[in-house]
């Protein structure tokens with residue numbers, strides 16, 4: 703199976719990345735994690751993106767906060783699918799990172815998930831890999847069914863809680 707490459711702009715983004723890693727582990731998807739910043743280590747971020755396809759990655763996740771250019775900078779240097787996670791910062795509640803991540807110029811797409819959306823980033827990466835992987839697609843179907851059942855169980859018990 704192709705690997706998922708996860709890059710965060712700072713280790714302060716780790717709580718968001720942990721959610722993505724947990725989800726990838728639950729689906730037995732191989733991954734690598736790196737701290738590369740679009741601003742503080744632009745050469746390493748660029749080199750990682752440029753070599754990602756030949757290094758066995760199938761999809762990349764990039765998480766950053768504030769002026770969150772990481773996902774865009776990664777996407778500029780690869781045609782692998784790139785999923786951006788805008789991370790909540792101290793000042794603007796993640797709106798800064800959300801807009802920085804999602805407002806990409808035509809020609810360089812980034813698939814942005816919600817602010818701090820580590821779980822969905824991993825699930826979207828899994829769905830991309832599952833296009834060519836029937837076993838992974840089955841696991842995703844089973845997870846959807848299990849998640850739906852949890853909601854149905856809550857529905858069945860909701861009156862008792864009122």
Ligand code: RP5
Pocket residue numbers: 710711712713714715739765766767768769789
């Ligand atoms: C961004 O700036 C990082 O992705 C992080 O979300 C934010 C703050 O970084 P630190 O100052 O905590 O290293 O580049």
